[in-house]
Amino acid sequence: EPEVTQTPSHQVTQMGQEVILRCVPISNHLYFYWYRQILGQKVEFLVSFYNNEISEKSEIFDDQFSVERPDGSNFTLKIRSTKLEDSAMYFCAGQGAHYGYTFGSGTRLTVV
Amino acid sequence: GENVEQHPSTLSVQEGDSAVIKCTYSDSASNYFPWYKQELGKGPQLIIDIRSNVGEKKDQRIAVTLNKTAKHFSLHITETQPEDSAVYFCAASSMIKAAGNKLTFGGGTRVLVKP
Numbered sequence: 426e427p428e429v430t431q432t433p434s435h436q437v438t439q440m441g442q443e444v445i446l447r448c449v450p451i452s453n454h455l456y457f458y459w460y461r462q463i464l465g466q467k468v469e470f471l472v473s474f475y476n477n478e479i480s481e482k483s484e485i486f487d488d489q490f491s492v493e494r495p496d497g498s499n500f501t502l503k504i505r506s507t508k509l510e511d512s513a514m515y516f517c518a519g520q521g522a523h524y525g526y527t528f529g530s531g532t533r534l535t536v537v
Numbered sequence: 538g539e540n541v542e543q544h545p546s547t548l549s550v551q552e553g554d555s556a557v558i559k560c561t562y563s564d565s566a567s568n569y570f571p572w573y574k575q576e577l578g579k580g581p582q583l584i585i586d587i588r589s590n591v592g593e594k595k596d597q598r599i600a601v602t603l604n605k606t607a608k609h610f611s612l613h614i615t616e617t618q619p620e621d622s623a624v625y626f627c628a629a630s631s632m633i634k635a636a637g638n639k640l641t642f643g644g645g646t647r648v649l650v651k652p
Contacts, residue, residue, distance in 0.1 A: 467643070470640065528580035531579075
């Protein structure tokens with residue numbers, strides 16, 4: 426069964442550093458998303474991406490965050506200057522013509 | 538915006554018994570309600586979903602019911618097995634746009650099936 430692949434599985438970074446989280450969606454998916462889950466809290470929507478542009482973003486997704494799909498395959502989330510509160514599990518997801526999402530296994534980001 | 542509440546937060550059942558998880562939502566525009574299972578170290582995996590034009594849907598040991606009037610929906614797992622142990626999330630979405638149909642998640646239920 427096709428999978429959404431996320432790398433790395435765990436990233437530790439110093440506060441203030443830039444991080445890039447990478448995702449390889451399923452090839453025939455059309456819509457792409459990033460969600461995050463802070464330990465012990467709900468899974469939260471960050472951003473949706475369709476037709477090479479952001480279609481919706483949450484209040485969390487401020488100027489420190491950006492997404493791109495530069496080569497038609499990889500879908501990346503960049504955090505320019507990480508803060509302690511950015512520590513969370515970040516999930517990439519894709520969606521085809523049907524309603525259901527396929528999530529990746531996540532990247533655990535730890536900001537120290 | 539949408540708010541989804543999920544109960545209970547933890548659920549322990551004996552193998553073979555049934556498990557029921559309940560969710561409520563606030564936005565009457567929501568019309569799509571998926572349930573996800575998350576095992577340790579993995580991402581959420583869709584196990585069943587229901588759209589607002591249907592009141593109930595079943596897939597083997599798993600069923601979901603939806604009450605649009607009361608704005609609540611439930612997951613029912615019958616004949617539970619140890620491999621059903623996981624965290625289960627409900628979610629809601631209003632699938633009215635062509636793209637960017639975000640999901641709003643409940644807080645999750647940790648299910649433990651005791652052999």
